[in-house]
Amino acid sequence: MQALLMVGEGTQEIADIPVPEVPEGWALVRTIASAAGLFHTQMVKGMLDTGGLPRILGHEIVGEIVEAGSPASPPAGTLVVADAVVGCGVCEWCIRGEDSVCPWMRHLGIDLDGGFAEYSLVPESNLFPLPSDIPIAEAVMLSSALPAAVHAVTRVGVTSGARVAVSGVGSIGFTVCQVAKAYGATTIVAADVSDEQLAAVEPWVDATVNVGDMTPTDAATAMSEAGETPHGFDIAFETAGHLSSVETVIAALRPGGKAMMMGICDGPTAISFDSYLAQFVRREISLITTFGFTRRDFLVGNALYLGGRLDLSPLVGPTVALEDVPSVLAHIEEHGTGGKRYVVDVGMAG
Numbered sequence: 340m341q342a343l344l345m346v347g348e349g350t351q352e353i354a355d356i357p358v359p360e361v362p363e364g365w366a367l368v369r370t371i372a373s374a375a376g377l378f379h380t381q382m383v384k385g386m387l388d389t390g391g392l393p394r395i396l397g398h399e400i401v402g403e404i405v406e407a408g409s410p411a412s413p414p415a416g417t418l419v420v421a422d423a424v425v426g427c428g429v430c431e432w433c434i435r436g437e438d439s440v441c442p443w444m445r446h447l448g449i450d451l452d453g454g455f456a457e458y459s460l461v462p463e464s465n466l467f468p469l470p471s472d473i474p475i476a477e478a479v480m481l482s483s484a485l486p487a488a489v490h491a492v493t494r495v496g497v498t499s500g501a502r503v504a505v506s507g508v509g510s511i512g513f514t515v516c517q518v519a520k521a522y523g524a525t526t527i528v529a530a531d532v533s534d535e536q537l538a539a540v541e542p543w544v545d546a547t548v549n550v551g552d553m554t555p556t557d558a559a560t561a562m563s564e565a566g567e568t569p570h571g572f573d574i575a576f577e578t579a580g581h582l583s584s585v586e587t588v589i590a591a592l593r594p595g596g597k598a599m600m601m602g603i604c605d606g607p608t609a610i611s612f613d614s615y616l617a618q619f620v621r622r623e624i625s626l627i628t629t630f631g632f633t634r635r636d637f638l639v640g641n642a643l644y645l646g647g648r649l650d651l652s653p654l655v656g657p658t659v660a661l662e663d664v665p666s667v668l669a670h671i672e673e674h675g676t677g678g679k680r681y682v683v684d685v686g687m688a689g
């Protein structure tokens with residue numbers, strides 16, 4: 340089979356390798372599509388441990404079951420999306436349903452081979468059937484982008500009536516706005532420095548603010564005014580991964596509010612306050628982090644999308660061939676993704 344192998348830091352190559360043998364409890368899937376984004380540029384640079392090389396990247400997998408052993412598995416020929424998180428299933432976190440923080444967790448496309456190949460191995464319990472008429476370019480988003488947003492929205496406790504601010508509306512922030520709305524948030528204000536991305540998210544939010552030339556304090560004030568929340572927001576999501584955005588969301592919260600930190604800030608990071616007591620402690624601000632998602636988040640994301648509560652089409656970027664992924668990643672590294680997910684066509688023609 341044709342596969343794109345990461346063979347060293349910064350190096351990937353197309354190779355012809357044998358179709359893998361299927362271990363017990365796993366299924367062989369003919370890969371139809373995967374996705375490429377900023378995360379893969381970080382993977383190729385060696386930011387995350389691949390558990391050995393060569394490694395087939397691609398943590399999003401939509402495909403068709405070729406071979407599965409368990410009678411409970413969807414039958415051969417079924418269109419499926421794979422949950423990329425492979426918890427150990429044994430430890431106390433997995434038993435509690437917190438598989439995203441399982442210390443023995445492995446991940447398809449990171450430390451297990453992923454979807455940048457004509458065939459993929461997936462644990463049978465990680466396969467979920469999809470309707471055969473689902474748009475494939477949107478289905479790849481069910482693998483990771485959508486459940487990650489569901490996890491963050493669930494963890495921070497968005498409930499009916501919540502007043503929510505979202506700083507940064509790339510693909511993650513965009514999805515967070517939609518999921519927060521589906522969870523019953525009544526006020527959602529989105530902030531970004533890109534008019535284009537703010538325009539894309541407009542149908543899903545109550546107000547947008549371009550915070551391009553503002554200080555964090557001014558940005559927080561502008562967001563509160565736009566959302567008519569004079570005492571601040573119940574919940575604020577930071578998805579941009581910039582310190583100014585972190586300071587903005589903390590300033591935008593009401594007393595007792597919760598900040599969900601989704602972005603990854605580069606390098607040594609410190610949050611500073613003119614008055615730690617007055618701006619942070621006295622207001623009982625909570626900082627909550629998120630990493631990956633659980634099986635439950637995956638199922639909730641699928642249900643929200645298939646139930647027509649979300650529109651993932653604005654996130655669909657260009658479709659690219661497997662052999663073009665290295666040059667696409669170089670392009671993304673330099674120019675970003677514009678809030679889109681590149682769809683990797685592995686076998687869309689069938």
Ligand SMILES: [Zn+2]
Pocket residue numbers: 426427428429430431432433434438441442443444
């Ligand atoms: Zn575990």
